[in-house]
Amino acid sequence: MTSDVVVVGGGPTGLMLAYELALAGVRPIVLEQHSEPRTEPKANGLVGRIVQLLDYRGLLDRFAEGSRHVGPAPSFYFGAVPLNLSALEHNPLHLLVIPQPRLEGLLAEDAVALGAEIRRGQRVVALSQDDQGVTLEIQGPGGGGVLRAAYVVGCDGAHSTVRKQAGIGFPGSTGSLVTRIGHVSLPASLLVPETGEVQVPGAGRLRLGWTYTERGKIGLMSFKPGVHVVTAAENDRLPVDSGAPMTLGELRSSVRRILGTDLPMSDPSWLSRTVASSRLADRYRAGRVMVAGDAAHLFPAGGSALNTGMLDAVNLGWKLAAQVNGTAPAGLLETYHDERHAVGEQVLAHTRAQSVLMAVGEESAVLRDLFEEVLSLPQALQHIAGRLHGEDVRYGGQALGGEVHPLLGRWAPDLALRTTQGPTRLAELLRAGRPVLLDLAGDTALQDIVTEGWKDRVDVVAALSGQPAPPADALLIRPDGHVAWAMSARQAPPDPRQDLRSALTTWFGAASRAL
Template identity: 50%
Template sequence: MNNSDVIVVGAGPAGLMLAAELRLAGVRPLVLERQPTPRHTQKAHGLSGQILHLLRYRGILDRFEAATTDPVPPPRFPYGGVHLDLTRLVDPPLGALPLRQHRLEQLLAERAVELGAEIRRGHEVVRLSQDEDVVTAEVRGPDGTYEVTARYLVGCDGGRSRIREMAGIPFPGTTYPEVNRIAEVRVHESVTVLENGDLEAPGLRVRAGYTRTDRGVFAVGSLTPGVLMMQTTEEDPSEVDNDEPMPLEEMRESIRRVLGADLPLGEVTRLSRYQFQARQAERYRDGRVLLAGDAAHLLPATGVALNAGMLDSVNLAWKLAAEVQGRAPDGLLDTYHAERHYAGARALLQTQAQVALRRGQDAAGEALRAVFQELLADEQPARRLGALVAGADLRYPTGDGHPLTGTFAPDLVLHTDQGTTSVAELLHAARPVLLDLAGRDDLREIAGGWADRVDVRTAKADDRPADALLIRPDGHLAWVGGEPESLRDALTTWFGEVSG
């Protein structure tokens, strides 16, 4: 029987991010992946939203930026059949990094292994049980079946999660009847891309953006010169397997059905299909079994799932580590469900709004999209929607009255005796930080009682939001202010009793 601190089931982005974060917190994760080799199915095309800021706060965003060969697109995003254009904003709340999912997973796996995580591919969890002390997984591997025990097990095994099933956690929601097919292709020699983005082919002209017919929707655009991204959306009541490879001819036939004509396709670099679902697990924890990523939520829009799933992992890791190491205050692990179920519900809110926008095919639906597009021409609605899509508007419920408590810590420029630094640099090690911005000896003295768990830093900031900030490892603010007793309460609530 093998033993580990935490078993992570699934070597997708959520599982690999969790493994790395657990190692930063000093915990030994074992990642079990059913597939024998890394996946090369082109599902997600990049990262977007708040996870980009978190990667920067860990000091590794440049590693992901260096791995992409595609230009970073301007902040202009599809939203339920309209366009969310943030290019006019000096500091858009939503950005994107083009990076194919297999490359993203490769980079995440490399980092997890560098930090000391173990990844076993071709090892499938077929049964699990738990008691008050441990969870036991029966695993089928290349050399037979064996058991592994751990303090906790986290299912990061996707929308069809066996772990969620075995834990008996309900997954209510809706499967929408549309089937979406995506192709990334080079421009065919017989196709001309006009200055406005429209396509001209023999006997056919297709406008850039969305073309709606009575048979479905065709969308086309380009982020890279000479390369087109195409998508068809058709009604199909039967459920499809998102992980099943899609042949090129299936895409050709779908385009022919929607447009009523053939569109020549050049060299294909990506093919995938998916069916949207809006589902959320009733609970993200069942005893010693937890869920993260697509196992916990499926969102009916593109460009959202990776952001939400990887942020689940960052929120969970430091709390799980505290439990494993016996230093967690009562109820800390339960805040994972409270906070990330709330975040998942927010993500469902905006993605289901996209469903309502894109599904209307009559005059009323066209009018709704037209009015919505007009609203997005103004800065404040565009900024608010961008923050909602990014997950940047989250304020976790804390009961604290300060408006910044529960939000993601702003990346202040910090002036110290050693030079200039930033909030982002303070969080590279994924440790909590009390940041004293006002030279408050009394606050630093209180935090000294938690010196084994909380780093204390003193600095000055040009635009100081408060006397001091207590920043959690996931970048969210646990406390903001200057009142000593409330700081003591916050330290106890999040990081346990004062050191003996």
């Protein structure tokens, strides 16, 4: 067996998975078909829960160095409807502005530092599996070869070879909307410094954000001085060769059709063409093969792809590591599909709704006006911001006994804590990627359960909460930041100790010795 785990694809999802596996003691091999790290600014940042997860891993400070923004987003879009998030008392939607090449570079550095191996210029052309492992046929600069692994995870994008070779279906639809994007320079004479608008001869002032015409829509954004992201989207009736490289001339022509005039553009640093797709893999696991990121789902709108894909990786990483290390309870790996496929369905639903709001036409224009009115209401704005962030994600949520605690299955809030070693935060307890029993009530009996049977797999922290009414007296937190078990005196199960033992066994395997 050459490797315990091979990750196919060295984008953000594959590299995040490699980091999580290496953090748990597994040494994965990452196969990336590009021979050099990519420099194309495909994405400009992370939005949603993944920003907080990076904080929980201790990575956020370094990733945020030089960033124009990190933390709650003051504004965002739901489809083409602007959201004034600064009006919220509690703004859940987190944003980290970071170019994708920098994100991939930092993730690669951290994964390699923990023992992961990245092999570039390696393309998987075929895959087969049996009861003992997976065989990969690979093409590289030196010719072909074969690699054997216990498990393989396809993080190789929308056209995933791994997904196809594993026989995993990818149902959904491809729309008619063609979107062309360019990172370009615009003449300084057209820029309005006070507002950030662009004065286009024959079209007037175009604001940052979306401008609609009866023929399509133009998007303008600027993430760094001197570079604008110009997006032209239209229901293209012209034949589109998806295999042909995108050109600046093609972007100019699309802008001209939509605006009815030219927008002077030059010096493209990146050009791309996409066709809106809505797809979700029918399963995330087929035997010893799994898929994550764009190989598992495609969303038609909304900036959710990186957040969802990297969180796929975090959910899978600790479970697959436990499987490789021989500590996984029966059925743990199956929960990857159960939990993340359901999230994929949720994200697909709200991005489809966003794509309707972004569509060209009178009906969508009226709908946008209505949504803009509705989303000026604090309660509606709070709900949508939470949905975009991922606050509604709840894994399982079924109590093992007694009443369901409100935190069960949800993200563990970043509590301020006081321990015998000094002040800390809940986020700092998860730096090592290990499960944690956090005792906030001084219940040594609960602590003893872990130390007597699970101390090799679960950390125990006794602390006092920095708030008068903490949300629980004790929390068992999974490595991915979600609550596996919670107890409060007012919501205690009939037998809290047995309830904790059951949760520990369910998620982290049998006790190391009889209790």
